[in-house]
Amino acid sequence: MKGPKLCKVIEKRLLADGVYTLVLDAPNVAKKARPGQFIHIKVPKDKSRILRRPISISDADCEGGSVEIIFQLVGEGTRLLSAVKAGNYLDILGPLGNGFTVPRNVSRLFLVGGGCGVAPIKFAASKFDHVQRTCFIGFKRGDDIYELPKFQKNSDRLLIATEDGSIGHKGLVTEILEGELKRNLPDLILACGPVPMLKVIQQLAGQYGVSCQLSLEQRMGCGIGACMTCVCAVHGDEGDYTYKRVCRDGPVFLSWEVMLDEAENGC
Amino acid sequence: MRPKMAVEICGIDFKNPVIAASGTYGFGSEHAEYVDLSRIGGIAVKGLTLEPRKGNPPPRIAETPSGMLNSVGLQNPGIDYFIEHQLPRLTEYNTRIIVNINGNTVEEYCRIAEKLQEKPVDMLELNISCPNVRQGGMVFGTDPDTVYDVTRNVKAHAGQPVLVKLTPNVTDIKEIAMAAEEGGGDGISLINTVLGMAIDAKSRRPILANVVGGLSGPAIKPIALRMVWEVSQAVDIPVVGMGGIVTGEDAIEFLLAGATAVGVGTANLISPTACMDIINQIEDYMKENGVEDINELIGSLIV
Ligand SMILES: Cc1cc2nc3c(=O)[nH]c(=O)nc-3n(C[C@H](O)[C@H](O)[C@H](O)COP(=O)(O)O)c2cc1C
Numbered sequence: 001m002k003g004p005k006l007c008k009v010i011e012k013r014l015l016a017d018g019v020y021t022l023v024l025d026a027p028n029v030a031k032k033a034r035p036g037q038f039i040h041i042k043v044p045k046d047k048s049r050i051l052r053r054p055i056s057i058s059d060a061d062c063e064g065g066s067v068e069i070i071f072q073l074v075g076e077g078t079r080l081l082s083a084v085k086a087g088n089y090l091d092i093l094g095p096l097g098n099g100f101t102v103p104r105n106v107s108r109l110f111l112v113g114g115g116c117g118v119a120p121i122k123f124a125a126s127k128f129d130h131v132q133r134t135c136f137i138g139f140k141r142g143d144d145i146y147e148l149p150k151f152q153k154n155s156d157r158l159l160i161a162t163e164d165g166s167i168g169h170k171g172l173v174t175e176i177l178e179g180e181l182k183r184n185l186p187d188l189i190l191a192c193g194p195v196p197m198l199k200v201i202q203q204l205a206g207q208y209g210v211s212c213q214l215s216l217e218q219r220m221g222c223g224i225g226a227c228m229t230c231v232c233a234v235h236g237d238e239g240d241y242t243y244k245r246v247c248r249d250g251p252v253f254l255s256w257e258v259m260l261d262e263a264e265n266g267c
Numbered sequence: 268m269r270p271k272m273a274v275e276i277c278g279i280d281f282k283n284p285v286i287a288a289s290g291t292y293g294f295g296s297e298h299a300e301y302v303d304l305s306r307i308g309g310i311a312v313k314g315l316t317l318e319p320r321k322g323n324p325p326p327r328i329a330e331t332p333s334g335m336l337n338s339v340g341l342q343n344p345g346i347d348y349f350i351e352h353q354l355p356r357l358t359e360y361n362t363r364i365i366v367n368i369n370g371n372t373v374e375e376y377c378r379i380a381e382k383l384q385e386k387p388v389d390m391l392e393l394n395i396s397c398p399n400v401r402q403g404g405m406v407f408g409t410d411p412d413t414v415y416d417v418t419r420n421v422k423a424h425a426g427q428p429v430l431v432k433l434t435p436n437v438t439d440i441k442e443i444a445m446a447a448e449e450g451g452g453d454g455i456s457l458i459n460t461v462l463g464m465a466i467d468a469k470s471r472r473p474i475l476a477n478v479v480g481g482l483s484g485p486a487i488k489p490i491a492l493r494m495v496w497e498v499s500q501a502v503d504i505p506v507v508g509m510g511g512i513v514t515g516e517d518a519i520e521f522l523l524a525g526a527t528a529v530g531v532g533t534a535n536l537i538s539p540t541a542c543m544d545i546i547n548q549i550e551d552y553m554k555e556n557g558v559e560d561i562n563e564l565i566g567s568l569i570v
Contacts, residue, residue, distance in 0.1 A: 003301050003540045048333045050484050050537055219326040222536040226293035228339045229328035
């Protein structure tokens with residue numbers, strides 16, 4: 001049966017200031033993983049931090065049996081995670097969540113990632129290689145950019161935005177996305193990143209009539225859909241709303257169904 | 268020989284004393300992918316109300332030292348949906364089904380109990396201890412007269428034995444437990460979560476959108492043990508003890524303090540196999556310590 005597994009850390013690298021990547025020996029996860037899914041990791045070394053940390057899968061190697069994650073230091077949990085060494089073991093559960101879905105009739109894909117949200121977009125770019133992919137990635141500073149060669153290899157076109165203007169467009173990734181949407185429309189947009197970015201993409205997708213899937217983050221409990229703690233508001237019948245589980249019904253939601261700026265969402 | 272792990276609570280036999288605590292196991296279907304539910308003593312389903320409930324806005328969870336806060340606010344599909352869609356699936360497993368019932372008024376609790384009268388449910392758990400709802404919930408569980416009243420009314424409408432689930436957010440837990448017993452409660456389960464709060468110093472905001480929430484996990488185990496100990500001495504009805512149980516040894520401690528069975532909550536969020544792991548660890552403890560029947564342990568604390 002499924003369950004938590006101890007997985008060996010094969011490699012750890014610092015990608016940018018405060019951003020780490022880990023490669024784990026996890027054949028069962030690698031076999032099943034889809035872009036947009038996550039693994040739920042127990043914080044190593046400190047039993048007092050009882051909740052697992054959900055982290056997006058940024059790559060999976062089916063043959064080699066390894067899985068890669070990228071994460072930013074946000075607190076003590078991720079700091080402890082960044083302190084593991086190759087050869088250590090991590091207690092992981094997954095792959096969890098629904099992941100992105102690229103329907104058969106899609107031939108042109110826009111992939112948009114901002115900050116930490118770039119990780120699952122990287123996996124999507126490499127996995128959905130049967131379609132034409134334009135990747136848009138945004139960072140605060142040029143120094144924050146990571147995995148550029150992989151993006152160059154795995155996209156048909158790559159557009160970069162940095163808020164400090166040191167590389168690519170100076171400004172937000174949503175600005176270069178809008179520029180492209182004005183010229184040509186994709187069949188589908190997949191996006192992951194901070195909520196303000198997702199709000200703009202949601203609005204643009206509506207305005208240009210493009211289907212769009214957004215990957216959300218939320219403080220999470222069990223990760224399997226039982227505890228109802230990691231919810232987000234979605235449109236219900238007759239102008240009403242309901243809460244869906246980010247861990248199980250998501251983390252990927254259809255752009256038109258999620259309510260990102262409602263008071264109901266605690267924003 | 269395998270040690271005997273069966274216990275009896277309010278005339279119902281459980282194959283072992285481990286019950287998945289309400290709100291941490293949904294309606295069983297998610298955890299069924301990870302464990303054979305037929306091996307768990309019992310399952311207390313997510314708290315149900317007469318009408319569907321949206322629950323509170325997110326964030327609904329915050330990690331705290333050795334514990335966590337939640338402010339789910341009883342999000343559930345309502346009793347009718349449960350009876351039609353979720354209960355049939357649960358009854359396919361050979362485990363005891365405990366339905367956690369909630370209401371804004373005494374009448375609502377009674378109507379839910381009525382709807383369950385003829386249904387394949389083993390027990391009701393009268394939740395008068397939810398800290399995350401404005402009406403009902405904990406409001407009912409903090410005053411002995413109200414506890415007596417709601418228990419007596421629900422008993423009059425119930426077709427199954429009633430466990431009264433108590434909140435630790437009271438001055439004298441014994442007094443509350445005795446009121447539940449006098450009201451006709453068949454058993455007591457405790458503790459529900461301890462009212463708490465978490466603040467993000469950087470943003471100067473509370474972490475939970477609901478501002479306050481219920482604390483659970485290992486952090487509350489000493490409080491839970493003390494209350495189970497006090498209550499099991501104050502009443503003659505069986506006690507289901509919970510609060511911070513993560514290992515088999517934690518569970519044994521509750522049995523020693525006087526609980527006939529235990530609830531496992533937050534541990535299910537840490538690992539979906541927690542209930543099964545705990546059952547195995549209890550069995551190991553019994554073998555290692557030459558305990559042939561788990562009933563020998565109940566209330567056997569040496570003081
Ligand atoms: C996420 C979450 C949801 C809960 N929902 C309910 C509920 O619906 N009804 C209820 O009686 N108790 C509920 N509880 C309380 C637990 O059943 C249990 O009494 C409490 O968490 C203490 O046990 P623990 O430390 O093992 O979690 C909930 C607890 C958590 C963590």
